[in-house]
Amino acid sequence: WLGIAAGGGPEKPGCASPPLSRRQRDLCEQKPELVPAIREGARLGLQECRSQFRHERWDCGPAAAAAPAAAAAAAAFGHQLSSGTKETAFIYAVTSAGLVHSVTRSCSAGNMTECSCDMNLRHGGSASEGWHWGGCSDDIHYGMSFSRRFLDVPVKNVTGKSGSGLVAMNLHNNEAGRQAVAKLMSVDCRCHGVSGSCAVKTCWKTMSSFEKIGRFLKDKYENSIQISDRLKKKLRRKEKSQRKIPIRKEDLLYVNKSPNYCVEDQKLGIPGTQGRECNRTSDGPDGCNLLCCGRGYNTHVVRHVERCECKFVWCCYVRCRRCETMTDVHTCK
Numbered sequence: 292w293l294g295i296a297a298g299g300g301p302e303k304p305g306c307a308s309p310p311l312s313r314r315q316r317d318l319c320e321q322k323p324e325l326v327p328a329i330r331e332g333a334r335l336g337l338q339e340c341r342s343q344f345r346h347e348r349w350d351c352g353p354a355a356a357a358a359p360a361a362a363a364a365a366a367a368f369g370h371q372l373s374s375g376t377k378e379t380a381f382i383y384a385v386t387s388a389g390l391v392h393s394v395t396r397s398c399s400a401g402n403m404t405e406c407s408c409d410m411n412l413r414h415g416g417s418a419s420e421g422w423h424w425g426g427c428s429d430d431i432h433y434g435m436s437f438s439r440r441f442l443d444v445p446v447k448n449v450t451g452k453s454g455s456g457l458v459a460m461n462l463h464n465n466e467a468g469r470q471a472v473a474k475l476m477s478v479d480c481r482c483h484g485v486s487g488s489c490a491v492k493t494c495w496k497t498m499s500s501f502e503k504i505g506r507f508l509k510d511k512y513e514n515s516i517q518i519s520d521r522l523k524k525k526l527r528r529k530e531k532s533q534r535k536i537p538i539r540k541e542d543l544l545y546v547n548k549s550p551n552y553c554v555e556d557q558k559l560g561i562p563g564t565q566g567r568e569c570n571r572t573s574d575g576p577d578g579c580n581l582l583c584c585g586r587g588y589n590t591h592v593v594r595h596v597e598r599c600e601c602k603f604v605w606c607c608y609v610r611c612r613r614c615e616t617m618t619d620v621h622t623c624k
């Protein structure tokens with residue numbers, strides 16, 4: 292379904308794009324007013340995935356510069372989507388969170404007939420503490436339930452079959468993405484009163500920026516939990532000694548260990564890190580040593596020309612000088 296972020300373009304806001312399943316196409320046709328939000332959700336998720344992983348060996352698919360080519364990303368995701376790794380977990384979570392976020396935005400903007408701002412918070416607050424609810428509070432309930440209906444494949448009687456863990460894993464990670472949006476809801480206030488004295492405040496609930504949600508999910512990815520790929524009545528950790536530790540709704544789960552993403556593997560849709568830019572002085576994942584998997588790197592000098600030392604000249608233009616800088620760029624062998 293990610294393909295619809297690119298599929299068709301604005302002139303064809305249809306539901307016919309092939310990546311959609313039958314059930315998704317039906318939902319989409321029932322609610323054509325949601326199509327822009329569905330697209331926006333897919334775009335948000337992909338963009339955040341690339342941003343969170345830009346310094347890692349797995350960088351969430353093809354070059355960020357080719358941003359509108361979400362179809363290409365969906366193609367690159369092809370194998371990733373079914374491989375059951377922690378990268379799969381992140382993709383599922385971030386795209387399902389993206390859908391909640393964009394649908395909720397659209398509710399708050401008044402673009403939808405079935406949802407709007409959170410009306411329960413229109414009145415009330417605490418007059419004695421000098422604040423009351425006002426404005427438009429984001430109501431994520433509709434977005435959450437739409438995301439469930441749109442993304443969660445109904446599961447029937449898979450318990451015990453090999454591979455059933457994979458289905459359960461994807462569903463769990465979809466929900467983890469939605470839970471992240473819910474958990475990071477916060478309250479914003481605006482002050483009123485004589486010359487900003489803040490004697491009275493109007494407050495409303497708001498979703499966090501999608502970037503913050505992305506960072507939260509990245510952290511969950513780094514602490515993700517391996518589960519057994521055979522489903523007994525419920526999800527179980529793979530590590531027997533840790534089975535007593537509960538799995539929380541917001542944890543990301545995976546079934547299979549990840550490849551190291553070092554070398555190209557076309558069959559698995561892994562581009563490898565050859566040619567990737569690395570940082571010679573960093574000890575992190577973007578450092579040449581880790582990113583290039585010990586293969587070493589090439590260094591080129593790149594010339595940058597930019598406007599600099601700009602001054603405002605009365606009145607009314609800006610005069611700048613041209614500055615040239617040379618920087619070393621390192622790329623993996």
Ligand SMILES: *[C@@H]1O[C@H](CO)[C@@H](O)[C@H](O)[C@H]1NC(C)=O
Nearest residue numbers: 327328396397398400401402
């Ligand atoms: C709401 O609809 C207007 C007009 O169709 C559109 O320009 C705007 O982007 C929409 N906003 C959201 C958040 O969906």
Ligand SMILES: *[C@@H]1O[C@H](CO)[C@@H](O)[C@H](O)[C@H]1NC(C)=O
Nearest residue numbers: 569570571572573574575577
């Ligand atoms: C490279 O890594 C160092 C240390 O983490 C950092 O200070 C520097 O800004 C990085 N350089 C680039 C070009 O990202």
